[in-house]
Amino acid sequence: MVRREGKDRLEGLQVPGYDIPDEVKGHVVITTLNRLYNWGRRNSIWPMMFGLACCAIEMIATAASRFDLARFGMEVMRPSPRQADVMIVSGTVTKRMMPLIVRLYNQMPLPKYVIAMGACASGGGPFKEGYNVVSGVDKYIPVDVYIPGCPPTPEALLYGLMKLQQKIEKQSLKEVYLQKDEYIPEPVLGPDIMDPRDFPMIREYTMKKLQEMQAQVGESTAEQS
């Protein structure tokens, strides 16, 4: 097989590098392992049965008879993250829920995918300014497909899932199966939600704030005296 580089390599996943002689064309199919395997993978994505808010209702409607997720091999909703391939974050992500979403994400086996369904999961949506709302689930976990809408119609969700299928189709098995499982530290709930990776920054910020406050108090007492 011809070894291809760069952009060609992606196409190489789709097209085998062999010319099949005309006389056997009807009998022989040549494909790559990647393509065959990804074909199977993309047609049996198991979503996690995980609903957050309004979008979950549209997700259920998509799974029901009119739109029928089963056409895409996705009807097997798994309540356990250990058996799921894709997490559809369907709804507003609150700070209180965020540590649990990260935990669920960490528990999913590789290769795993995340779909941010709807405006809230993608960027906070109409509730963005709220004090308990995370402005987009991608602030904490990586997202593969964003689906706009409030809530997205079932057709939009299906389109997003098809986009995910296309993405899976283009992946190389080597990359998918040799990737390291990246553990994302769970955020903790203090006075506000805290990402453990942000701790130094938080301390710097709060100490600066305290100094500013003390300086202000100092100034005003100096003025009084």
Added chain:
Amino acid sequence: MTTLVTVPELETRFAGVITPDTRKGYEGYIVDVQHLKDFAKALRDEYGYDYLASLTGVDYLPEGKMEVVYHVYKSTGGPGLVFKVQVPRDNPVVPSLVDIYPGANFQEREAWDLLGIRFEGHPNLRRILLWEGFWGHPLRKDWREPYFEEEGKPYSSRWPEGKHFHHEDRNPFGKNVDYPPGFDPYTWEPETADEILYQAVLKRSEIRDDLRTERVVINLGPQHPSTHGVFRMIVTLDGETIVALEPVMGYLHRNHEKIGERNTWIMNIPYTDRLDYISAMANNFGYVLAVEKLMGIQPPERAEYIRVIMAELTRIVNHLWAIGFLLNDLGAFFTPALYAIEERELILDVFEAVTGSRMMNNYFRFGGVARDIPEDAWKKLVELVTDRLPRKVDELDRYLTESELIKSRTIGVGVLTAEEAIALSTSGPVLRASGVPYDVRRADPYSIYDRFDFDVAVRYHGDVYDRYLIRIDEMRQSLRILQQAIRDIPDGPIMAGKPQYQVRVPPGEAYGRVEAPKGELGFYVVSTGKPNPWRYHVRAPSFVNLTALETMCRGHKIADVVTILGSIDIVLGEVDR
């Protein structure tokens, strides 16, 4: 329209204790804090106001006062009564009314959580929507969220110049967080809230007999396939029997009320869609009623009929969904739900044709509705209401009601007596399945419901089976109303006056209540005459109905919890707001 009364007899009896609220646009009485409990007790026992509909707080920052507002009604129907207590803002302490009105339990906890009003004598005064250790009480007027921009919309950065910026760019962390000055995450000790919770639930279930048995604490949720969203329950078990249960919520708390107080009046309509997202237009209805009451306007005839048609269709959608998923919880995984969702899709087609959206309709306006029903949608609607839906409701009834499996799982499970149901302030199907024929459409008529001929569905056993049956009954009654409405609907305008983007709402307070599919949905709004509401409170039926969950579950098996929860029919968007 929701009406409130004054009782002259009360004024003479409690002279010196209560004073009529004379502020412009306000109603009811202001009660002296010291005598609140006596007053409430007399109201309940002697005057028949045994149903506490809503309890909330208001932060009057300029006056330096906190006010707690109570709306009480008679469970036999009729207009209600509102009374308030006022306490200083820096130390707001109010006696708890949980022992008089047990339904105040969660609502007082919410007022403590969001406004910092302490209720003395409350058995379990912990935060309910936010977590223990959260910085501040967010609904106080001087509390600012991390993405704070201005006190009220429209923000001067966005209008009229139309310049837009991302909040992330202004926040030093690039995300929606802020921390108190001097806070050190390294020395900070995490709140052991969960452990405290488990211990508290364990303690409530102390072993009283001599037999040495062990209590097991089980945590259900928030990620659990049958909790209807992100709801969490902590259950203590003796063997398989439930001895105590503590609902934990707030996993979908999206700050509806704080955002609502920054928004202009009309901006809140689309937000109300997202409260109970299965029956969006019923929520619109409650909010526009409350604001219309303040504004003193009346929608034209045709708009009233369209509103009733939409609200009743929403009720059918909701009950179909509720029945489908109750059966789901019982173990009939997805087949009954598929039957229900099929009909729901057809109704949603009508909604989409009329309002432009399947779920989030944003259809009602102050003084009318957004647009008229198009011709083809009307045809579809008439066909659905007169032909298809009655058949399909009968079909569901035929398939499910006599099923032996359903009967054996639901009869006698999760019983709530009529007295408990009233005391715990439950509403909607939960209340009516317990034998209390209380329906806001009849008890305190609003809009044009007094014109229609329909029965208030009521069942008397108060178990899960009756709560299922009552939803079938209510769908039939809704169809009756719908058939009368499509027969009588007149032609004419659908909007009083011309549509406005910025409505002027005179100062005052109003409480609008409607019979939403899940129960009594109330909106308490306070206006100061500014473009934004001063206070915007939602009395959510699912939230208050959950107060009764422990009473219903105690003594049953762990497998029944899911069924009982399914029979209350909660929606987390409304529970947590």
